[in-house]
Amino acid sequence: MRRKCIECKYSLEWEVFNYSLENFGVPLCRNHQDWLRGVDTTEETIELYFALRKRGVPAQLEKFDGFKTIDIAVPEAKVNIEVDGQHHNFNANQALTDLKRTYHSFLKGYFTLRIPNSLIRWDTEKTADYIVDFLNESNYRKWEDW
Numbered sequence: 001m002r003r004k005c006i007e008c009k010y011s012l013e014w015e016v017f018n019y020s021l022e023n024f025g026v027p028l029c030r031n032h033q034d035w036l037r038g039v040d041t042t043e044e045t046i047e048l049y050f051a052l053r054k055r056g057v058p059a060q061l062e063k064f065d066g067f068k069t070i071d072i073a074v075p076e077a078k079v080n081i082e083v084d085g086q087h088h089n090f091n092a093n094q095a096l097t098d099l100k101r102t103y104h105s106f107l108k109g110y111f112t113l114r115i116p117n118s119l120i121r122w123d124t125e126k127t128a129d130y131i132v133d134f135l136n137e138s139n140y141r142k143w144e145d146w
């Protein structure tokens with residue numbers, strides 16, 4: 001593993017590198033450690049986000065599109081990923097809100113992938129692999145291999 005920040009590719013000193021791996025599971029520079037601490041999201045979303053970043057996906061965490069915040073956005077592929085907790089399954093109001101959001105995104109040409117929390121907890125790597133398959137089949141330009 002290269003000692004570079006997974007977000008900005010800044011070269012990391014051993015101390016920073018080791019600290020980041022221990023605390024975040026991925027190599028991050030000090031700035032991006034602060035950034036991640038400030039992001040309001042779930043553990044599962046962060047886990048999936050970094051699994052995608054490790055696969056070279058130009059994903060964005062908690063991206064505001066002017067209307068709503070998308071858990072994980074891949075604008076290049078026109079794919080939005082929403083990581084759903086259990087309340088999305090059991091609460092009809094929430095489900096209707098989700099459906100409306102999916103519709104508005106669809107009108108703008110965005111496909112929404114809904115990934116249950118439980119799937120990420122069960123197998124993050126397999127989940128990320130399947131999402132990459134989706135991205136590869138979308139109108140996707142080859143992403144940069146970092």
Ligand SMILES: [Zn+2]
Nearest residue numbers: 005008029032
């Ligand atoms: Zn960084």
